[in-house]
Amino acid sequence: MPPARAVPLFSPELRRGLGRLLALTLLLTVGLVARPAQAAVTNLVSNPGVEQVGTDGFPTCWEKSGQGDNAFTIGTTADAHSGGKALKIAITALNSGDRKAMMLENGQCAPRVSVGSQYDLSVYYKSTTAANAMTLFRHDTQAGWQYWLDPATLPATTAWAHKTVRTPPIPANTDQITWGVSIYGVGTLITDDYAMYGAVTAPATPKGCTDATGCTKGKWAVMPYQATVRGIHSVVLNNGKVLLVAGSGNDPNAFAAGTFKTAVYDPANGTFTNVATPVDLFCSGHVQLSDGKVLVMGGNKDYPSADGTVGYKGLKNSYIFDPATNKYTRVNDMLAGHWYPSATMLGNGDIISLGGLGEDSTGTTTTDYFSAAQKKWLPMDQTKQTWAWWGLYPSMVLMQDGRLFYTGSHTFGNGLPGTGASIYNYGAGTITDVPGLQNKDERDQSMSVLLPPAQQQRVLTVGGGNGDTGATAGRSTDIIDLKAASPRYQPGPLLPQGTLTGGAPQTGDQGKMYVSLVALPDGTVFETGGGMHNRADPVFEASIFDPTTNTFKSGMATDPVPRTYHSSAFLLPDGRVMAVGDNPGNATFDTRISIYSPPYLFKGARPQIKTVANTNWAYGSTQRITTDSAITRASLIRPAAVTHSSDPNQRFVELPLSIKGTNTIDLNVTSNPNMAPPGWYMLFVHNASGVPSVAKWVKLG
Template identity: 30%
Template sequence: MAQRPSRPTTRKTLLGVAAVVALAALNAPAVAGFAQHAYHRYEINQPEYKAKYGHWALASLPEKYQLNSIHAILLHTGKVLLIAGSGNSVKLFEGRAFKSTLWDPATDTFKKIDTPADLFCGGHAQLPDGKILVAGGTARYEVLEGDVKRAGGAMLVKNEDPDRARTFPKGTLFRSPSGVEYRSQFPVRVPAAKKTPTGRIGPVKVTASEARVFVEAVEEGPLGITNTTEQYAIVGLQGKDADNLYGIANKLGLDKKDFQGIKDAYEFDPVTEKYTKVGSMREARWYPTLTTLSDGRVLAVSGLDDIGQIVPGKNEIYDPRTQTWSPAPTRYFPTYPSFFLTGKRKIFYSGSNAGYGPADKGRTPGLWDLRTNVFTPVPGLKDPDVLETSSSVLLPPAQDKKVMVLGGGGVGESRAATSRTAIADLDAEHPAFTTGPRLPENTRYLNSVLLPDDKVFTTGGSHDYRGKGASDILKSQIYDPAKNIFTPAADPSVGRNYHTEALLLPDGRVAVFGSDPLFADKADSRPGHFEQRVEVFAPPYLHQGGRRPDLALGGRTDVDHGSEVVLHTTDPAGISRVRLIRPGSATHVTDFDQRSVALDITRRAGGTLTVRVPDDASLVPPGWYMAVAVDTRGVPSRAVWIHVFV
C-alpha cells in the first residue's frame, strides 16, 4: 500500500518555513503549532499537491438550511435531496419538526422542503421516471431500560367475525381481566375472519384473523407488567362485537423499548420538489434496504417493525405504475443489508449491514435468486464477524460483476474493527471472495464512492463504535481496481462516523455529509454533536491543468436498452471511455443505487461520439443516469443526463 502523502516543496520554501517553525518552537509551542498549521494550509493549496492528492473545501450551508443529514440522494436535476426527518433528535420527533433540504451544488443554493412524516432511517431508491421512493421511517424512539415509565409490548388483535373487517384508531383501550388498561400507540386494521368449508353441505369453519399493534399501560409503574398470556377486552365494544373482537398479549413489561418503524411510503418528485404519499407497505420498517429491480419495481427488505423487532423475512415489492406493494420471497436479513442487482431477479448480498440483528443470523454473504428463493452462500471472506458498518461497492465497470467489501466492525457496540478488504467475483463459475489490499487503519463507517475514471474514493470512518475515544479517521484513499492498490488522497478536515453519507456530484466532485458521534472528547465525558458541515472533495483529476473534456447530448434524452446515443465533444479522439453512472442514494455508509456502467464507443466522427447502451436491464436498471466522458489523462467531463426507460 502506498504511504501517506509526502510534502514536496522547493528547497528555498522548505528552508524558510522550517526556520520559522524552529524559531517559533524556541519561543512557544503554541506559536510553533500555528506555524505548522499555516505551512500545512499553504502546502495543500499548491497546484502540485492538488494534482497528486486532490483538495477539500467546505460548502457554505447557511444556518437556516442546516440539518442533521441522515440521507443524501442525487436527483436528475443535479440537485441533492438531504433528508433528516427528526434527525436522531427526540425533541424534534416529539415536536414533529421533520426536515429536508434541497442543495444545488452548481449554484451552492438551498431550499427547505416540507417533510410529511419522520423519514429518519427509512429506505430510498431511484425510480424509472426519476422520482425517489422513500419508504419507512420512525414511529417511536428507543427508550432504554430504566427510563421506560409504562409497561408495554405487542398486542394481537383478533377478529372472529367472518363478515366484517374492523379498524381501530390510535388510542384504543384494551382492558385485562384484572382491570388494567392499555392504550394502542398506532391505528390497526383487522381483516375479517376466514371462512373454510368443511364439506359440500357441512358447516363452515371460521378462523379468526389477527393484526398486531403496540400498546402501553395507561398508568405508569409496575402495575401494568404481565408475563402471562391474557385475553383483553376492547373497551367500548358490546354484544357480539365484544365476543368477536379482543386482544391477546403474552408479555407486557418495562424492559427496553427499541426504535419502531412506519409503513408510510412517499415519492419525491425532483421537478415539483414535493413529496407525495403512495400506498403504504404491508410491514412497518425502520432501517430497510430498497433495491431497484431490472423491471423498475423496488424490493424492500428488513427493518425494525412496529414493535421494534426485525421484520422476520417478510419482504415486499413496490410497483411504481400502481403505487402499491405486493409480497416478495420470504428471507431474513439484518437491517440495511447491502444489496446489488446482478441479474434478472437476482441479488448479491455482500454481508455488509448497518446494525440490528443477532450475530449468528442473516450475516452470510451470498446470491439470492428471487424467482426460486434459493440463497447460495459466497465463501472466502476473511473476518466475517466484523461486517457490520462495513462499506460495499460494485466495482467499476459494472460489467465485471465484482463487489468489494471494505473495513467493518463487530456487531452492536463492539470495539472490534478491521482494515480488511475483499473482492467477490460474481462472474466466476464458483463465486468467492479473494483478499484485497488493506486499508491504512482498522475502519468502520467508511464511505466509498465510484469515480468516473473507474476508481473508488474512500474517506472517513472511525476505529471505534460511533467515534468513541475520539477515534475518527481523518484520511482518504483512492482504490484502483486495475492495479488493486490504494493511493493516499488529501486529508479531510471533518471527522465522519455513524449517520454519514457521500455522493458523486455531476461535476466530478464528491460531497460528504453528516456524522453522529456519541461523544465529543477522547475521554468520552462530553456528549457528541451531529456534524452539519458539508465537505466537498475535488479529486486529483480536476487539478491536472489543461482543458477538461466537454460533453453534450446530440439528440433525445430518453433512450432504450441496446440503443445508440450520439454525444457531442470537441475532441472525440481524445476520449478513452464513456461511463453511465447511476445517481447515488446513500445513508449509513450504504448506497442503494450506486453503479458505473461502461458504454461501448461505436463511432467517432467529426465532433461526435456514438455510444451504445447495454441491452441488459439488470446491468442498467431503468432510470436516469449521468453520462461522463473521460479523456486519455483520466480527466472526466461534466455529466450530461440520460434517461434509460423501461
C-alpha cells in the same frame, strides 16, 4: 432442396483473400472503423476469417469456451460472411451461464497490446437471439488471464450485421487480450471476419497539471455555510440538486415535538429549500424510480423506551418525492414496518425492500415489493416470501441475471448466520450462502460497491466493525467475482491506515467503520470518512481504489471534518465528491458540507459533451454524441441514494465507443436492464489523461 450453387471462378484461397481485401476496403471507405492516420493498419487477429483449422477440425487460434448449465454445440458452418467457414454456436437449453468461441490465451494467438492504448474491434455476425455480447479477457502480467468486460451487446439479426467497438484504455500490467462473441440465451449465433486495429496511442505523460498537490492528492474545501438539516440521507436528483432527509435527525426531542425536516440543496449556489416532511423519515429506505422521483419507505415510528426494554419501531408509511415540486406524496403502506430497510431496484424498475425493525421493534422478515407500473406496494398474495431475516440496511446488489447479492455489509452487530453473504433469488425463493467473507461479525457499517465497470460484476466490501460489542474496526477488504461459476469472496488489499484526532497514527489492524465508497467517472473508487469505534474516534484517511490492479492509492487529501456515524459521501454531476454528516456519541451533529476535487480535476482542460442527440435511451441502442475534443472513455453513473454506508444501487456502466469521425462518437448501450436498471444517469466522458467532463443527464429505459 437447396438451390444449385454457381461454379466458383476463383480458388478458395483467392476468394478468401479478395473477401478480406473487400472487407478492409469497405471499413476504410465507409468509415465503419475510424482510425487516426498514424494508427496501425495490420489486423491483429490471428486467423480472423476462421478458415484455417487444426487437427481437431476447429479453427486454429480459437477455442471453445463458456460456463454454466446449458446444452450447446460449437463448431463451424459454411454459412460464412466471406470465405468458406464461420463460427457457429447454438444453445438449445439454458439454466445459467453462456457459450462462446474465444481467441486462444497463448503467446502466439492472443493479440499483443500496449498499456493505455485503445483498439477498434469489429466482427460480422448473425443471431436468432438478442442475448449476445462481445466479450474481452486480458492477460495481467502479475495475475494471469482474467475477464475484462463485455464492451457491446448485439441485437438479433437474420442478415449479416457488422459491429465495431473501441476498447477502453488498456489497463496497467496488461500485455495481451483475447475476445470473441458470447451467447447467453437459447438461439444460434454465427460470427465471421474478426478484426482488431490499433486506434489511439496513450500519451506518454499526463499533461496540463495545474497544481502539484492537487494532481496527486486532490483537495477538499469546507463550504462557508452549513446545511439547514441533518444530512442523514442523501439523494442526488436528476436536476443536479441534493435531497437531504433528516426526519427527526436522531433527536428524540424533535420527534416528540413532531419536527421532521427535509431540504433540497443546490451545490451550484449554496442554497437550501426546506421541504414539508410528513412523518419521521429518520432511518428510512430510499431509491430513485425510473422517472427520477424518489421512493422513500419506512422510517421511525418511535424511539426506544426509557428503560431500554423496547427498541426503535419501524413505520409502514411510504412516500414519493417529486424533484419538480419538492413535495412528498403518500403511496400505499408497506406490508410491514421497516426501520433501516434495504431498497434495491430490479431490471424491470420494480423495488424490493428487505430487513429492518418492524412496528413492534422486532426484526422484519417480510419482503415488500413495489410495482413501478402500478406505483404501489403489492399485497401479500402477490409478493413472494422467504420469511428470512436480513438484518438492518442489508446491502443487496442487483446481479446481471436478476438475482440479488447480499454483500454482508449491514448496520449494527454481528453478521447473519452462515457465511455472512448470500445470493437471493426472489423468483425462485432461494437463498444460497456465498463463502469467503472475512470477519463476518465485524462488518457493521462496512460499505460495498459494485466495482467499475458494472459489466465485470465484481463487488468490493471495505472495512467495518461491530457497534454492539464496541470492537475496533478492521482493515479487511474483500472482492468477489459474481460472474464466476461458484462465486466466493477473496481477500482484497488491506485498507490504508490514517490518523486519529490529535494526529496519533493508526497501528496494526486498526481500520474503520462508517466508511464511504464513491465510484468516480475515471473508473476508480474514492474511499473516505469513517471511525475506528462505534460513534467514536474519527479516522482521517482517504484513498483511491483502482479496480484494474486491485490496489489502493493511499495518501489522498483527507476531509478536515470528522465523518463517522450518519455520514455519507457521494458523486456530484460536475465530478466532485460531496460529504455530509457526523453524529458522534455525545448526540451532536456536524452540519458542515465538504467538497472534494479528485486529482483528475487538476490535470488540464476538461473535455466537454457538446451535443447528445437523444436523452431518452433504449436498451441495446447506439447513441450519438459530439465532444469538443478527443475522448477515450464514456460511462453512465447512477446518482447516489445513500445512508449509513449503504447505496446498493450505485453503479458505473461502461459505454464502449464507436468513433464515427472527429469528435463524433457512438455509444453502445447495454441490452441488459439488470446491468443498468431503468432511470436517470449521469453521462460522463473523459480524455486520455483521465480528465472527465461535466455530466449530461440521460434517461435509460
